[in-house]
Amino acid sequence: MNRRLIGLMRKEFIQFFRDKALVLLILYTFVEIAICGWALTLEVRNMPIAVYDGDRSAESRALVDAFARLDNFRLVAQVDRPGDLDRLMDEGQVQFALVIPPDFSRDLQAGRTAQVQLLLDGSNSSIAGQAMAVTAGLLRDYNERIILARVERVGQGGHGFLPRVRNQIRIWYMPQLKYVHFIMLTMLAISVLLLGVLVPAAAIVREKEAGTFEQLMITPITGVELIAAKILPMILLKLVGLTIGVAMSMWLFGVPLRGSLWLFYGISVLMFLSSSGIGVLMGTIAQNMQQTLLLAFFILFPLAFLSGTMVPISNMPRAMQWLTYLSPLRYYVEAMLGIFLKGIGLEILWPQALALAIYGLALLGVSTLRFRRSLA
Amino acid sequence: MSGVVSILKKEFREIWRDPYTLGIAIFLPLVLLLLFAYALNLDVKDIPMGVVDLDRSPESRLYIQVFVNTGSFDLKYYPATPDEAKRLLDRGKAQVVVLIPPNFSRTLAGGGTAVVQTLVDGTFPTSARVVQGYVDAINDAFTARLLAEHFASLGPGESLVAPAVMAVPQIRYNPALKSANFIVPGLIGVILMSFPPLLSALAIVREKERGSIQQIFVSPLRPWAFIVGKLIPYMIIAFGELVLILLTARYWFRVPMAGSVWLFLLASVPYVIGTVSIGLLVSTLTRSQLAAMLLALVLTFMPSFLFSGFMFPIFTMPTLLQIYSYFFPARYFTEITYGVFLKGVGLEVWLTQLAILALYTVALVTLASLRFKKKVG
Numbered sequence: 001m002n003r004r005l006i007g008l009m010r011k012e013f014i015q016f017f018r019d020k021a022l023v024l025l026i027l028y029t030f031v032e033i034a035i036c037g038w039a040l041t042l043e044v045r046n047m048p049i050a051v052y053d054g055d056r057s058a059e060s061r062a063l064v065d066a067f068a069r070l071d072n073f074r075l076v077a078q079v080d081r082p083g084d085l086d087r088l089m090d091e092g093q094v095q096f097a098l099v100i101p102p103d104f105s106r107d108l109q110a111g112r113t114a115q116v117q118l119l120l121d122g123s124n125s126s127i128a129g130q131a132m133a134v135t136a137g138l139l140r141d142y143n144e145r146i147i148l149a150r151v152e153r154v155g156q157g158g159h160g161f162l163p164r165v166r167n168q169i170r171i172w173y174m175p176q177l178k179y180v181h182f183i184m185l186t187m188l189a190i191s192v193l194l195l196g197v198l199v200p201a202a203a204i205v206r207e208k209e210a211g212t213f214e215q216l217m218i219t220p221i222t223g224v225e226l227i228a229a230k231i232l233p234m235i236l237l238k239l240v241g242l243t244i245g246v247a248m249s250m251w252l253f254g255v256p257l258r259g260s261l262w263l264f265y266g267i268s269v270l271m272f273l274s275s276s277g278i279g280v281l282m283g284t285i286a287q288n289m290q291q292t293l294l295l296a297f298f299i300l301f302p303l304a305f306l307s308g309t310m311v312p313i314s315n316m317p318r319a320m321q322w323l324t325y326l327s328p329l330r331y332y333v334e335a336m337l338g339i340f341l342k343g344i345g346l347e348i349l350w351p352q353a354l355a356l357a358i359y360g361l362a363l364l365g366v367s368t369l370r371f372r373r374s375l376a
Numbered sequence: 377m378s379g380v381v382s383i384l385k386k387e388f389r390e391i392w393r394d395p396y397t398l399g400i401a402i403f404l405p406l407v408l409l410l411l412f413a414y415a416l417n418l419d420v421k422d423i424p425m426g427v428v429d430l431d432r433s434p435e436s437r438l439y440i441q442v443f444v445n446t447g448s449f450d451l452k453y454y455p456a457t458p459d460e461a462k463r464l465l466d467r468g469k470a471q472v473v474v475l476i477p478p479n480f481s482r483t484l485a486g487g488g489t490a491v492v493q494t495l496v497d498g499t500f501p502t503s504a505r506v507v508q509g510y511v512d513a514i515n516d517a518f519t520a521r522l523l524a525e526h527f528a529s530l531g532p533g534e535s536l537v538a539p540a541v542m543a544v545p546q547i548r549y550n551p552a553l554k555s556a557n558f559i560v561p562g563l564i565g566v567i568l569m570s571f572p573p574l575l576s577a578l579a580i581v582r583e584k585e586r587g588s589i590q591q592i593f594v595s596p597l598r599p600w601a602f603i604v605g606k607l608i609p610y611m612i613i614a615f616g617e618l619v620l621i622l623l624t625a626r627y628w629f630r631v632p633m634a635g636s637v638w639l640f641l642l643a644s645v646p647y648v649i650g651t652v653s654i655g656l657l658v659s660t661l662t663r664s665q666l667a668a669m670l671l672a673l674v675l676t677f678m679p680s681f682l683f684s685g686f687m688f689p690i691f692t693m694p695t696l697l698q699i700y701s702y703f704f705p706a707r708y709f710t711e712i713t714y715g716v717f718l719k720g721v722g723l724e725v726w727l728t729q730l731a732i733l734a735l736y737t738v739a740l741v742t743l744a745s746l747r748f749k750k751k752v753g
Binding site: 019021022025026028029032035036038040043044045046047048063074089090091092108113114115116117118119120121122123124125126127128129130132133135136137139140142143146147162163164165166167168169170171172173178179182198199202209289290291293294295297298301302305308312314315316317320334337338341342344348 | 396397400401412421422423465466487492496497498501506511515516519523526538540541544545546549552662663665691693694714715718725
């Protein structure tokens with residue numbers, strides 16, 4: 001490393017760390033991830049429910065108990081009139097209500113299929129769908145017990161002759177389907193992208209606005225050196241932030257690390273390169289800080305969106321699936337989930353690493369060319 | 377008063393001269409809306425699937441066929457061994473692999489319980505959960521048919537295996553369970569909370585960075601006139617965004633509007649003033665535009681996205697964070713939005729939310745102006 005580059009980097013370090021608020025905010029971004037990990041989940045848990053029991057029999061109470069016992073639901077109201085349920089739902093106090101008709105126990109005892117009604121707030125379709133699935137599971141167990149008892153009572157076919165299939169579902173990589181593991185990792189990835197793009201872009205535009213850019217241009221510093229000096233201090237800071245984030249995920253939230261931490265850091269540096277590439281290119285295009293920041297907003301959202309962090313890629317419309325290949329975050333998230341949760345290594349993840357490297361080098365190359373052109 | 381007008385004129389001229397900013401302020405919300413509404417479809421379909429069929433009997437093929445017939449699964453792989461199946465999951469090629477044991481048909485013929493295994497890739501917990509539900513339902517249907525056939529062959533026993541309790545769901549407010557009906561209205565609060573505060577914060581911090589704010593401080597202009605003149609243009613932009621989103625929601629995504637649009641606009645007045653005031657507050661706390669943007673993100677966009685109940689239901693959060701969510705106006709606004717769009721409930725239901733929103737705004741404006749004045753003094 002030559003002295004020119006070192007001098008330039010010293011200047012960048014000093015300049016960068018002078019804005020204390022900025023440094024704190026960057027570190028805080030990684031801390032905020034922890035709040036998300038703690039709070040956010042897409043699974044139905046503690047969902048407030050209300051019940052109208054028109055039968056008031058031992059059977060109906062047993063059914064209500066079965067609902068209330070699940071972690072998914074929390075019984076908040078038992079109403080005397082079915083009409084009260086409407087009010088509770090309109091006010092948003094409950095999203096789910098169970099109506100048990102007066103002839104419930106009579107039907108059950110007679111061996112007829114007893115019907116209960118579920119009122120569901122369908123606004124949030126995925127929550128409503130999950131609540132229905134939970135109910136289906138509950139009734140499956142309930143019904144199976146009753147059917148087995150009936151068959152046994154009649155003696156027909158006997159206990160030993162019931163052809164059935166049991167499907168043991170095993171969830172790989174995340175046996176308890178802990179949403180927190182997923183969200184910690186993806187939020188971390190999004191922060192890497194966000195800061196990776198914003199900070200270098202802002203650093204370049206600041207020089208432009210201050211007019212010091214011209215001064216740098218007439219020094220013997222080359223475009224490559226300039227970019228390297230701008231990027232390296234930030235990469236160091238981001239590595240610190242990333243380490244905080246990873247440490248929190250692993251120790252506070254129990255995110256497993258099944259693969260190699262070194263591989264993860266290696267791929268993270270590649271991700272820093274490609275996100276800096278986007279940022280530097282933006283810095284060469286935008287005229288002032290406001291434009292830069294708004295442009296960053298404009299670009300970051302689609303990039304974050306098209307990565308599979310908010311929606312699994314396989315759920316997207318076909319055209320959008322193709323677009324995801326344009327987002328470096330896609331490769332990074334795949335690598336990250338692969339290393340942490342699946343424990344896979346470079347032998348599977350090399351395409352992702354390669355894509356990130358090419359992405360970064362290509363963008364940084366274009367930016368250097370643009371610098372040179374503005375020099376000429 | 378003339379001070380306000382001249383600041384207004386200056387600000388408008390600056391916005392106008394920078395069509396780039398204006399364009400982003402108007403089009404970015406639309407881009408966001410389209411991205412979210414089209415991609416945020418959590419209905420799972422065409423799940424890539426593999427099958428290890430070690431039985432190769434008519435029964436096992438029938439079992440697999442039930443999966444294919446639902447249309448939710450895309451059967452693409454036939455790995456020969458469980459190890460090969462695991463590699464498919466590792467590479468992310470298949471999301472589900474069903475393993476049928478060699479004794480499948482024999483066990484069923486003997487009237488026993490055949491045990492099938494299904495491996496589900498859990499890296500995306502939401503879709504894994506949905507897949508789990510599908511697999512359970514498919515297995516139930518298959519077993520119910522087996523039992524029914526078995527008892528029918530024995531004579532009049534079918535009623536024995538009929539379900540004892542059946543649930544009849546009645547879905548309200550969004551009976552088709554269309555995710556766009558939820559996503560698009562929910563985004564209104566988020567978008568209004570992201571761009572207007574950002575723009576207004578940048579507008580003031582920009583003058584700080586340039587140093588031109590000093591000139592304004594030494595001029596006879598009153599601080600409040602400066603604030604009002606600076607903020608009004610961004611309120612107008614915010615309302616423009618609101619109208620644009622409303623029209624797109626209504627005529628492009630065909631989101632139903634069950635309640636009164638006027639009540640909704642009424643509720644958005646305090647919300648919009650509030651969002652722009654947060655921008656003002658941010659500008660008093662930061663010196664550089666980059667720091668202002670990050671702070672705006674942390675104070676406005678993130679909480680409105682995460683804690684408004686738009687994507688993540690509030691009732692699942694730990695109590696402490698449920699309380700935390702009360703501190704952000706987006707929560708109240710989003711409740712009103714769903715009330716108006718999907719439920720069609722009126723003022724009588726969300727009067728509390730509206731009152732809190734108004735109070736919130738008054739507090740914000742006061743706080744921001746006080747902080748701003750202190751800087752000037």
